[in-house]
Amino acid sequence: MNITISNLHFTYPNGVQALRGISLTIEPGEQVGIVGQNGAGKTTLVRHFNGLLQPTSGMVTIGDWDTRKYSVAKLASRVGYVFQNPDEQLFSRDVKTEVAFGPRNLGYSSEQIQSQVNEALAMTELSDKTETNPYDLSPTWRKMVAIASVIAMDTPIVIFDEPTTGQDAANIARIANVIKTLRERGRTVITITHDIDFCAENFERVIAMSQGRILLDGSANEVLGQEDILATTYVDPPQLTRLGKRLRFKKTVRTEEEFLAALRG
Amino acid sequence: MSLNRSFFVPLDSPLHRLNPLTKLTFVFAMILPAFLSLPAFAPGMAIPVLIAVFVGGVQRQYRGLLFKLILPTILFMFFMQSVFLPIGETVIFQLGRFDVTLEAMQTAFLTVSRIFVMVSSFAILLLTTHPGELMSDLTRRGLPPQFAYVIISTLQILPQMQAKAQTIISAQRSRGLDTESTFLKRVGAVVPLVGPLVFGSLVEVEERAIAIEARGFTSTRPKTSLHNVPDTNADKIIRWIFLALVILSLGGRIWLS
Amino acid sequence: MAIVNLENVTYKYPLTDSPALQNINLRVDEGEFVAVVGPNGAGKSTLCYTIAGFVPHFFKGELTGTVEVAGAESSTSSLHEWVLNVGLAFQNPFNQISGAKYTVFEEIAFGLENIGVPRDEMKVRVEEAMKLTGISDLADRSPYSLSGGQQQRVALTSILVMQPKVLVLDEPTSQMDPIGTREVFGVIRTMAERGMTVVMAEHKVEWIANFADRVVALHEGRILLDGKPREVLTSDILLDKGFGISRYTSVARKAKTRGLWTRQQLPVTLEEAAEGFQDV
Numbered sequence: 038m039n040i041t042i043s044n045l046h047f048t049y050p051n052g053v054q055a056l057r058g059i060s061l062t063i064e065p066g067e068q069v070g071i072v073g074q075n076g077a078g079k080t081t082l083v084r085h086f087n088g089l090l091q092p093t094s095g096m097v098t099i100g101d102w103d104t105r106k107y108s109v110a111k112l113a114s115r116v117g118y119v120f121q122n123p124d125e126q127l128f129s130r131d132v133k134t135e136v137a138f139g140p141r142n143l144g145y146s147s148e149q150i151q152s153q154v155n156e157a158l159a160m161t162e163l164s165d166k167t168e169t170n171p172y173d174l175s176p177t178w179r180k181m182v183a184i185a186s187v188i189a190m191d192t193p194i195v196i197f198d199e200p201t202t203g204q205d206a207a208n209i210a211r212i213a214n215v216i217k218t219l220r221e222r223g224r225t226v227i228t229i230t231h232d233i234d235f236c237a238e239n240f241e242r243v244i245a246m247s248q249g250r251i252l253l254d255g256s257a258n259e260v261l262g263q264e265d266i267l268a269t270t271y272v273d274p275p276q277l278t279r280l281g282k283r284l285r286f287k288k289t290v291r292t293e294e295e296f297l298a299a300l301r302g
Numbered sequence: 303m304s305l306n307r308s309f310f311v312p313l314d315s316p317l318h319r320l321n322p323l324t325k326l327t328f329v330f331a332m333i334l335p336a337f338l339s340l341p342a343f344a345p346g347m348a349i350p351v352l353i354a355v356f357v358g359g360v361q362r363q364y365r366g367l368l369f370k371l372i373l374p375t376i377l378f379m380f381f382m383q384s385v386f387l388p389i390g391e392t393v394i395f396q397l398g399r400f401d402v403t404l405e406a407m408q409t410a411f412l413t414v415s416r417i418f419v420m421v422s423s424f425a426i427l428l429l430t431t432h433p434g435e436l437m438s439d440l441t442r443r444g445l446p447p448q449f450a451y452v453i454i455s456t457l458q459i460l461p462q463m464q465a466k467a468q469t470i471i472s473a474q475r476s477r478g479l480d481t482e483s484t485f486l487k488r489v490g491a492v493v494p495l496v497g498p499l500v501f502g503s504l505v506e507v508e509e510r511a512i513a514i515e516a517r518g519f520t521s522t523r524p525k526t527s528l529h530n531v532p533d534t535n536a537d538k539i540i541r542w543i544f545l546a547l548v549i550l551s552l553g554g555r556i557w558l559s
Numbered sequence: 560m561a562i563v564n565l566e567n568v569t570y571k572y573p574l575t576d577s578p579a580l581q582n583i584n585l586r587v588d589e590g591e592f593v594a595v596v597g598p599n600g601a602g603k604s605t606l607c608y609t610i611a612g613f614v615p616h617f618f619k620g621e622l623t624g625t626v627e628v629a630g631a632e633s634s635t636s637s638l639h640e641w642v643l644n645v646g647l648a649f650q651n652p653f654n655q656i657s658g659a660k661y662t663v664f665e666e667i668a669f670g671l672e673n674i675g676v677p678r679d680e681m682k683v684r685v686e687e688a689m690k691l692t693g694i695s696d697l698a699d700r701s702p703y704s705l706s707g708g709q710q711q712r713v714a715l716t717s718i719l720v721m722q723p724k725v726l727v728l729d730e731p732t733s734q735m736d737p738i739g740t741r742e743v744f745g746v747i748r749t750m751a752e753r754g755m756t757v758v759m760a761e762h763k764v765e766w767i768a769n770f771a772d773r774v775v776a777l778h779e780g781r782i783l784l785d786g787k788p789r790e791v792l793t794s795d796i797l798l799d800k801g802f803g804i805s806r807y808t809s810v811a812r813k814a815k816t817r818g819l820w821t822r823q824q825l826p827v828t829l830e831e832a833a834e835g836f837q838d839v
Contacts, residue, residue, distance in 0.1 A: 075736045113476055118476040120469070124505065126494075128501075142479055143478045177599045177600065190477065203733050203734060207598055231737055273737065276807060280810075293810045437659075455658030509651060510657075513654060515639070517642070520639045521640075521675070523674050524675050525673055528668040528682070
């Protein structure tokens with residue numbers, strides 16, 4: 038399912054111009070990381086994808102749906118959105134009920150709900166915690182519950198807002214795994230992140246935003262290698278990219294494999 | 303986010319210069335006669351209240367409150383009482399099957415006059431007094447600091463709660479929760495909204511308790527205050543005058559009845 | 560001379576079965592900067608709260624062993640006296656704002672009002688503290704109008720103005736964007752350079768390697784390793800237990816097995832990695 042954004046402008050009621058002309062197409066199955074300093078417009082942009090915000094001018098379409106013509110509840114069947122703070126959405130008495138909330142809202146049959154919930158729980162490594170109250174889990178696991186509760190909606194597009202904030206290495210690896218599985222299933226994944234190393238390792242396409250505009254948009258290696266331009270939106274290149282530059286590698290590297298290959302060659 | 307956290311208008315008027323307690327005395331010197339003295343006092347007290355608005359130089363801000371908050375409230379109350387109070391015989395006109403009587407309208411007028419005086423005089427206090435100074439002055443005079451803290455922090459944190467509630471609503475709508483269409487669906491949407499709000503507040507309250515404790519909030523040493531809140535002889539005289547006026551007006555009431 | 564001394568500390572939160580800290584022995588010398596690393600749930604926050612006195616005074620629960628800071632013993636002290644020696648700042652900057660004040664200047668003075676510092680001295684101390692942390696220009700702003708990084712610097716300043724002997728920081732940058740992280744680390748670095756004793760739980764390994772004197776690795780409530788930053792942060796033991804490690808360490812470890820890293824010591828920082836790889 039395509040996401041098409043044409044000449045999108047958005048101004049908040051208080052007069053802050055958050056988006057100043059964004060045009061963009063995201064193809065089905067793409068993995069996109071969005072980076073840039075706070076206030077660059079990242080969250081404002083993705084909140085247009087599921088209709089939480091409506092364009093001041095311009096247009097956003099999800100497949101054949103113009104977001105202005107569909108409610109958020111309706112768009113939820115196409116775009117899943119994992120909010121940053123799990124504590125701002127969990128409310129059920131046990132994990133499986135929580136995870137079933139989304140698919141139930143979307144009106145799936147109970148067998149379908151059952152199978153989507155089970156799959157989402159397996160993907161997030163929560164299968165042994167289905168009966169637990171989410172608030173008895175650690176914040177780390179609550180994050181996984183919030184992710185599962187969106188994955189279970191089985192949407193073609195999934196958005197993550199700062200998924201790694203406050204997470205430890207083990208949980209970041211778990212989240213990376215979820216994203217990898219979604220990629221294998223052909224889902225579009227769009228992730229806002231400050232964690233540039235996480236971005237480098239998990240996304241093929243990277244968009245850098247600054248002051249409501251797109252600064253850079255291209256393959257991860259193309260974008261993450263542009264140290265000077267990224268610096269204007271306060272993004273440091275990934276650690277291995279910086280190391281590669283220091284060692285005067287001809288090509289931009291971002292993963293360990295690329296680095297080791299460049300080191301040998 | 304530009305949320306207004308206090309009504310205070312920083313100016314240098316005679317009213318601003320008064321000690322907070324003096325202004326608090328003024329508030330009660332207006333309210334007590336309006337509620338307890340002769341009925342004629344209720345609308346009458348509106349005059350000194352309005353004069354105070356001009357002395358404080360806060361006409362513009364007061365006008366804003368008047369049109370957005372005070373007038374709509376009292377008009378609504380006036381209408382409700384005039385129509386629905388089952389008193390009096392002098393029917394002026396009929397509204398559907400309700401008789402609107404002169405007596406009901408008089409009672410309604412008295413009620414809204416009292417409300418007007420009460421809300422307006424508090425508004426003047428808040429518009430011309432820095433809330434921090436009000437609390438530190440009252441704390442100095444013996445109000446428990448915990449009590450002052452609860453009042454001030456609640457005022458400041460409410461707009462944050464509102465913002466948080468908005469995020470929770472967005473998160474749940476993104477999970478397909480229909481909060482817009484039918485009334486029943488809205489009612490069903492309450493649990494997913496209130497649950498996280500309550501839990502989040504519990505976490506916040508605990509962390510904030512730790513944060514203020516870490517800054518000596520429960521220290522047993524005598525507290526000091528950053529702001530010097532002056533209390534002049536003029537303040538004291540004005541407070542005695544207000545007190546005398548209150549006693550006179552109440553005394554008059556008792557004497558006349 | 561040890562200013563913080565924990566001996567055989569074991570602690571259980573109320574209504575829990577397993578201890579959050581088990582048999583912790585930790586001495587921190589005056590002026591030392593100790594970083595605490597570990598996966599979520601390892602006990603980093605609990606350790607911070609213990610040194611800061613909130614465990615057990617605020618959280619209750621069962622604590623055995625002894626906790627000493629600046630010669631005083633936690634079990635026989637009251638929390639409101641303890642906090643004068645140990646300053647605490649934590650992750651969420653927003654929840655650290657008192658809510659009782661309307662400007663940054665007033666917010667920073669809040670603690671001094673509570674402990675009865677005279678007005679003239681209070682003003683001087685607030686101004687000096689703001690200068691030190693570089694937030695003098697925020698003095699008249701509302702604490703609620705600030706960015707996360709600015710709020711966190713206000714929280715740190717509010718603690719520093721009370722002149723604690725030990726500063727305890729529980730992942731102060733974990734919720735910051737890159738600019739906020741830079742700003743907050745800047746303040747902490749200044750404090751460390753001025754000889755403040757700091758105990759700081761933190762995930763950002765590269766930064767720790769540059770600025771900490773010592774690293775303590777916590778796992779399941781126990782101290783797993785305690786030593787020089789480079790030794791601890793490049794240890795193979797961390798790899799298996801879900802600790803965050805620097806990409807430089809991890810890529811050099813792989814390079815080593817292929818003969819592409821020849822030094823004995825694995826790198827933690829960009830500089831070390833660049834030097835080491837230039838050998839090849």
